[in-house]
Amino acid sequence: MKFDTSGLESHGQLVGASDGLFNGFPTAPSFEIPNTTDFDCFQKEAIQMVKPAKGTTTLAFIFKEGVMVAADSRASMGGYISSQSVKKIIEINPYMLGTMAGGAADCQFWHRNLGIKCRLHELANKRRISVTGASKLLANILYNYRGMGLSVGTMIAGWDETGPGLYYVDSEGGRLKGMRFSVGSGSPYAYGVLDNGYRYDMSVGEAAELARRSIYHATFRDGASGGVASVYYVGPDGWKKLSGDDVAELHYNYYPVQPSVVEQVMVET
Amino acid sequence: MTKQQANWSPYDNNGGTCVAIAGANYCVIAADTRMSTGYSILTRDYSKICKLADKSVMASSGFQADVRALQKVLAARHLIYQHQHNKQMSCPAMAQLLSNTLYYKRFFPYYAFNVLGGLDNEGKGCVFTYDAVGSYERVGYSSQGSGSTLIMPFLDNQLKSPSPLLLPAKDAVTPLSEPEAIDLVKTCFASATERDIYTGDKLEIVVLNAAGIRSEYMELRKD
Numbered sequence: 001m002k003f004d005t006s007g008l009e010s011h012g013q014l015v016g017a018s019d020g021l022f023n024g025f026p027t028a029p030s031f032e033i034p035n036t037t038d039f040d041c042f043q044k045e046a047i048q049m050v051k052p053a054k055g056t057t058t059l060a061f062i063f064k065e066g067v068m069v070a071a072d073s074r075a076s077m078g079g080y081i082s083s084q085s086v087k088k089i090i091e092i093n094p095y096m097l098g099t100m101a102g103g104a105a106d107c108q109f110w111h112r113n114l115g116i117k118c119r120l121h122e123l124a125n126k127r128r129i130s131v132t133g134a135s136k137l138l139a140n141i142l143y144n145y146r147g148m149g150l151s152v153g154t155m156i157a158g159w160d161e162t163g164p165g166l167y168y169v170d171s172e173g174g175r176l177k178g179m180r181f182s183v184g185s186g187s188p189y190a191y192g193v194l195d196n197g198y199r200y201d202m203s204v205g206e207a208a209e210l211a212r213r214s215i216y217h218a219t220f221r222d223g224a225s226g227g228v229a230s231v232y233y234v235g236p237d238g239w240k241k242l243s244g245d246d247v248a249e250l251h252y253n254y255y256p257v258q259p260s261v262v263e264q265v266m267v268e269t
Numbered sequence: 270m271t272k273q274q275a276n277w278s279p280y281d282n283n284g285g286t287c288v289a290i291a292g293a294n295y296c297v298i299a300a301d302t303r304m305s306t307g308y309s310i311l312t313r314d315y316s317k318i319c320k321l322a323d324k325s326v327m328a329s330s331g332f333q334a335d336v337r338a339l340q341k342v343l344a345a346r347h348l349i350y351q352h353q354h355n356k357q358m359s360c361p362a363m364a365q366l367l368s369n370t371l372y373y374k375r376f377f378p379y380y381a382f383n384v385l386g387g388l389d390n391e392g393k394g395c396v397f398t399y400d401a402v403g404s405y406e407r408v409g410y411s412s413q414g415s416g417s418t419l420i421m422p423f424l425d426n427q428l429k430s431p432s433p434l435l436l437p438a439k440d441a442v443t444p445l446s447e448p449e450a451i452d453l454v455k456t457c458f459a460s461a462t463e464r465d466i467y468t469g470d471k472l473e474i475v476v477l478n479a480a481g482i483r484s485e486y487m488e489l490r491k492d
Contacts, residue, residue: 034279034376083398084398084432085408086406103402105372107404227434246432
């Protein structure tokens with residue numbers, strides 16, 4: 001009896017996926033595209049319908065001891081909070097982290113794809129891929145899909161042979177090397193706290209507290225950020241999660257409730 | 270010369286609500302059976318729940334034609350997996366397969382809002398919640414569909430467990446027993462039916478535990 005595979009019409013091959021390893025530039029995108037007279041308007045309707053989860057605060061910075069990475073955990077669809085426990089710091093491999101901002105599915109999928117490519121690189125070259133190389137792989141893939149509506153604003157943080165590395169990569173095809181980045185709707189607030197308190201020669205504890213406070217302040221003022229503030233540290237031995245604190249609890253830690261002096265109560269006659 | 274707008278959309282919304290709750294050794298997946306289009310009811314007896322594997326059950330609301338196509342793809346892929354590995358897919362594996370399947374249609378999405386429930390490799394209940402393009406997350410409970418904005422706050426109030434992102438980690442198992450969870454689900458749908466026009470008629474509940482899978486039905490308001 002022939003089994004029914006009618007559900008499995010061929011899906012386009014993903015970019016540069018199976019045939020050989022890195023044969024020049026990745027092939028042109030070949031996802032299924034609908035046959036319409038007006039692709040732009042159709043895409044708009046599809047995007048509106050999908051409404052990718054936006055609104056977030058993520059940050060990362062390099063300091064003397066390594067790289068500190070922090071993020072909130074709220075996902076919003078328009079005005080509705082679809083989740084308060086989203087993992088926005090993605091573990092690509094034991095010594096590299098990626099942050100998620102923009103479309104949740106886009107970030108999750110392409111970070112996983114990046115992890116696969118990094119592993120293939122290790123197997124092919126018998127050494128770990130550099131942060132420079134990994135960020136370039138991701139940026140090239142995203143550039144191929146430029147203008148098609150992907151929404152990815154990510155930071156690739158890691159420790160390789162040259163020491164700590166931090167790159168910002170986005171779905172417009174941008175890729176920037178830097179020492180301090182914050183991405184998302186809460187980033188202006190986070191930058192305020194981060195830029196003010198940053199020194200290159202901080203200890204791990206001080207850097208973690210700076211990262212935590214920056215996320216907390218962003219969640220306080222930005223409605224689209226909230227949930228749990230996660231802080232990760234990337235050192236020479238790889239990444240380690242340092243803390244995960246509910247931002248509501250952080251609020252009362254930083255600003256404990258002062259018992260107010262009770263003034264004389266007016267008595268009604 | 271004004272730009273011509275599309276006058277036909279390949280999508281439609283058939284409404285409906287799905288809920289799933291994970292327990293220490295069971296999982297409850299429920300969905301109403303009303304299928305609508307616009308203000309009309311197409312049928313009062315349509316199942317939105319699909320058993321993908323022995324330990325994975327998916328409930329989907331949204332556009333049922335896309336949901337049916339998605340179910341066929343997953344069933345075919347599961348059959349291939351069984352031929353290649355000589356075993357059933359685990360729930361976490363099925364969760365990732367569903368995520369990738371949804372993302373492969375990133376530029377022409379399945380209009381399906383899914384909740385996947387089942388038992389993980391240790392026999393504990395697990396629920397995975399999805400958006401239309403495949404982003405997913407393991408949670409203790411979830412709801413999707415037209416009544417989800419009514420049901421989620423209620424479940425948050427009754428079941429809210431510490432976030433899995435907290436460090437030091439706090440135990441996040443739903444303390445409810447199986448009968449209590451089923452009762453909670455019935456309460457959710459009874460309330461959602463009152464205030465959501467697309468939810469009602471009948472409730473289908475599927476319960477997965479060590480003993481296997483069983484189904485239960487409950488009547489809901491038909492107005």
